[in-house]
Amino acid sequence: MGNVNSERIAALREMMAENGWDAVVITGSDPHSSEYQAPRWKQVEWLTGFTGEAGDVVVTADHAGLWTDSRYFIQALAQLEGTGVELHKTRQPDTVRIPQWLSGRAKVVAVDGLCQSISAVSEIEECIGEGGIVVDRPDLLQELWSDRPQIPVTPITTLDVENFGGIPRVDKISWLRKWMLLGGYDKVLLSSLDEIAWMLNVRGTDIDYNPLVISYLLVSQDYVKWFVKKSASDAELDPDTSDSFSELRMDGVEIEDYDAVFFALSDFGGDETSGVIFVDPSTLNSNIHKYICDSFATESIVFGTSPVIMEKAVKCPSEVENFRQAYLEDGVAMTRFLHWLETEVASGREVTEWDASERLTSFRAEIPGYRGNSFENISGYGPNAALPHYSTPSEGSAVIRPHGLYLVDSGGQYLTGTTDITRTIPMGECTDLEKEDYTLVLRGMIELLRCVFPRGTAGCHLDAFARMPLWRAKRNFGHGTGHGIGYYLCVHEGPQEFRQNFNKYPILPGMVMTDEPGLYREGMHGVRHENTLVCREAGMNAFGDWLEFETITCCYIDTSAVVKDLLGNEATAWLNTYNERVFRTLSPLLPDETAAWLRGKTMPI
Numbered sequence: 001m002g003n004v005n006s007e008r009i010a011a012l013r014e015m016m017a018e019n020g021w022d023a024v025v026i027t028g029s030d031p032h033s034s035e036y037q038a039p040r041w042k043q044v045e046w047l048t049g050f051t052g053e054a055g056d057v058v059v060t061a062d063h064a065g066l067w068t069d070s071r072y073f074i075q076a077l078a079q080l081e082g083t084g085v086e087l088h089k090t091r092q093p094d095t096v097r098i099p100q101w102l103s104g105r106a107k108v109v110a111v112d113g114l115c116q117s118i119s120a121v122s123e124i125e126e127c128i129g130e131g132g133i134v135v136d137r138p139d140l141l142q143e144l145w146s147d148r149p150q151i152p153v154t155p156i157t158t159l160d161v162e163n164f165g166g167i168p169r170v171d172k173i174s175w176l177r178k179w180m181l182l183g184g185y186d187k188v189l190l191s192s193l194d195e196i197a198w199m200l201n202v203r204g205t206d207i208d209y210n211p212l213v214i215s216y217l218l219v220s221q222d223y224v225k226w227f228v229k230k231s232a233s234d235a236e237l238d239p240d241t242s243d244s245f246s247e248l249r250m251d252g253v254e255i256e257d258y259d260a261v262f263f264a265l266s267d268f269g270g271d272e273t274s275g276v277i278f279v280d281p282s283t284l285n286s287n288i289h290k291y292i293c294d295s296f297a298t299e300s301i302v303f304g305t306s307p308v309i310m311e312k313a314v315k316c317p318s319e320v321e322n323f324r325q326a327y328l329e330d331g332v333a334m335t336r337f338l339h340w341l342e343t344e345v346a347s348g349r350e351v352t353e354w355d356a357s358e359r360l361t362s363f364r365a366e367i368p369g370y371r372g373n374s375f376e377n378i379s380g381y382g383p384n385a386a387l388p389h390y391s392t393p394s395e396g397s398a399v400i401r402p403h404g405l406y407l408v409d410s411g412g413q414y415l416t417g418t419t420d421i422t423r424t425i426p427m428g429e430c431t432d433l434e435k436e437d438y439t440l441v442l443r444g445m446i447e448l449l450r451c452v453f454p455r456g457t458a459g460c461h462l463d464a465f466a467r468m469p470l471w472r473a474k475r476n477f478g479h480g481t482g483h484g485i486g487y488y489l490c491v492h493e494g495p496q497e498f499r500q501n502f503n504k505y506p507i508l509p510g511m512v513m514t515d516e517p518g519l520y521r522e523g524m525h526g527v528r529h530e531n532t533l534v535c536r537e538a539g540m541n542a543f544g545d546w547l548e549f550e551t552i553t554c555c556y557i558d559t560s561a562v563v564k565d566l567l568g569n570e571a572t573a574w575l576n577t578y579n580e581r582v583f584r585t586l587s588p589l590l591p592d593e594t595a596a597w598l599r600g601k602t603m604p605i
Helices: 004-019 043-048 070-080 098-102 118-128 169-183 193-200 239-250 260-266 286-295 307-313 317-346 353-365 382-386 432-449 459-472 569-589 592-601
Strands: 023-026 056-060 064-068 086-089 108-111 133-136 187-190 215-220 224-228 253-257 277-279 301-303 370-373 378-381 405-410 412-414 421-426 452-454 482-484 493-498 512-515 518-521 525-528 531-541 544-551
Touching: 004 023, 004 043, 004 056, 023 043, 023 098, 043 056, 043 064, 056 098, 064 070, 070 086, 098 118, 108 118, 118 133, 118 286, 133 286, 169 187, 169 193, 169 215, 169 307, 187 193, 193 215, 193 307, 215 260, 224 260, 239 253, 253 260, 260 286, 277 286, 307 493, 317 353, 317 412, 317 421, 317 531, 317 569, 317 592, 353 370, 353 378, 353 405, 378 382, 382 405, 382 518, 382 525, 405 525, 421 432, 421 525, 432 459, 432 512, 432 518, 432 525, 432 531, 432 569, 459 493, 493 512, 569 592
Parallel strands: 023 108, 064 086, 108 133, 187 277, 224 253, 277 301
Antiparallel strands: 023 056, 056 064, 187 215, 215 224, 370 412, 378 405, 405 421, 452 544, 482 493, 482 512, 512 531, 518 525, 531 544
């Protein structure tokens, strides 16, 4: 019997032959350009077996390829074995992206237009050239995927902004309408799920680890229509959703069924009487775009970057204060976990990577306001830590030994914020190379978070600070250095980021970002240190308006593997001050035994 994924690809090729398609493009996304997907839209995983969070697939008559970045190279090679799918490495100097790869190889390209953005389809059309055709086949894999999951319907809740921070939805809607008036737009269609959740102050569990509700939002000066999957009648709604819908309706939000967005867009006249509609082509799917083109005159469709992205990224003062509280409580859970881990391993009891991951989750679950993890825990020991997005198996995971390095990257979703923290833990004796790598990565993290910079500076301008200690030693890492974080929303949030790629968006006061450089040696070990930062004002003078970072992560950094000469005096002073602050802040909140242990971990070097 052949590999199940190779059989699925063969069935797809039969469909291609029947329809006259030269190529099919399947994206690792959903109709809302989400980073994480509900099971219904895990089409890349179903087709190829690849479970990484970022990956797109192209299938032709004689080739099947997966495009993904360096976080998943090792994982992809293992999971694609036997499927006939070839790995194409992205974000590399010689990368050939999917649209360019299709040039000269295909003239008729089929896509699932629900899961392809306008921008992506336009680029494919441009690359396959004159005479080329992109065929939009919504739910393209449906006829092959017999047990495909349905669109999820989970309870919906609304945020209590009075007690948990934030801005009331009516104020957000008023802000958006004012923006529309200034721009001359009659309507705005939002399809990005975290933008909609932020606008309406709603949360759900339609997607694992992301408190989102699968929906669309259409806003005009006269109405706000929310298209969301729900029960057949209000009488069948669960109590949380029913109460939430009542609150939304009181604030003027009309609630309609998810699929009704197609009919709503079709109701417009298709001429200048429809008004001007604004959409973001980076998140709006190609299939919805067709309906808009049929309903609005071409000159009445305006493409641009959604204003919600930047507004959401800058947290208001109450959100920033609640973030501090969330990271304080998260720090208590992390410290209790790290004390438990060291005690268990030192005692000789067997602790696997999975055991450690589950125990960490149990400590977080004791925190009031905990609503789940913000992503799947990355719990990797030794060589497994060299996989930046290692997926810890529930069975057969590695045993954590009393030597070498253990890496845990994790976070929680709380009513007061979203957390993300990585600690690389020396479990005992480490090699000289492990200590060097540990120290250089730590110095890079510290160099970045100590930055003072003029207003208008973007993350790409600061990224090199985190890499410079590694570069001097001719070492590097392939992923970005940091990302924005949502407020009880997605753990990855833009537009700001620390990354080498050019990004025009400046870092502004109120933005919450991670600082997480790393270093990975395949088959040996991995190191990553991560603290979360809030950008804040640093004063003005004759030379400009200055900004800096406040570190809100509150969890000690182990010094036992630090090579002091490599860390340098300034970084060492910062580390000693930080660890002392962590001890003084957390010790009153910890059991006496754990507090005493933390005292030893935070002594100055």
